[in-house]
Amino acid sequence: MASATEERIGLFMCLCLFFFLHFSTSTAEDPIPAPWPEQFHSVLFLNRSGSLRKQDLWYDWPNGRNFNIIQYQLDVLKYDLEWNNGTTFLYTLDPFNHTCQVTQYDVGIPRPNWLDGANYLGQQYADNFLCNVWEKVGFIWYYEDVLTKRPVKWIFYDGMITDVMTFEVGAVLDDAHWQAPDYCFNKAEPEPQIHNRRSSFSLDLETAIVGDFRWTLMSEMR
Structure with missing residues (x-):
């Protein structure tokens, strides 16, 4: 015994x-986050300290390009065209004044699996959806619907909140829309981008966020 x-x-x-x-x-x-589809269109609403905008995101990995069409609330419409060679065109079209900022990054657009290695934080409700939540390098918090694995929202380190309104897998924008206007090519050389999170606040907001997003995530995946 x-x-x-x-x-x-x-x-x-x-x-x-x-x-x-x-x-x-x-x-x-x-759980691990679902990779982004290689091609999709998404309508996003962004809120940064009460500054609102609607954004059409066209992601096209096979062709090495990414397009954000940004409508500010009761204000200007901007086009943010990104290529996998690191070139970004941020421009306006009629009826607004013609402006164009060309920036050269040393990284391309985010890969479909850019969330690989993200830190899982558990489940939370976001916009009435039960989501799995991940954090990546202290830079972005990503919410994915538990049932459908579609993105619901993500939040950048600076507090900018992106809510996903539609998510059309396989949607592709016609090639004719991917051409930057002639006046984007009047400058001799594109402006090199300094990859510094703190100094980025002194730059144009769209360029700063895009630059940080691309450089931070792509650098982690090298």
Whole structure:
């Protein structure tokens, strides 16, 4: 017959085994974010300290391009055209004054698996959807619908909130729309982008956020 001491030792070992298996299983079962489709169109609403804008995002990885068409609330419409060679055109068209800023980055557009290696934070409700939540390099917090694995929202380190309104997998913008206007090519050389999170606030907001997003995430995936 086992002594009381032996019974306590056996119980302790069983408890240790239970906790080991429990936490090992929990870690192994942590979900991973779904890669972005190689081509999609999404309508986004962005809010940064009350400054609102609507954004059409056209992501086209096979052709190495990404397009953000940005409508500011009761204000200008801007076009942010990004290429995988690192070139970005930020411009306006009629009826607004013709402006164009050309910037050269040393990284291309985010890859479909740019969330690889993100830190899983658990589940939260966001915009009435139960979401899995990840954080990537202290830069972006990403919310994905548990049921459909579609993105619901993401939040940048500076507080900019992006809410996903539509997500059309496989949608592709016609090639004719991917051409920057002639006046974007009047400058001799594009402006090189300094990849510094703090100094980026002194730059145009769209260029700063795009630059930080591309450089931070792509650098982590090299």
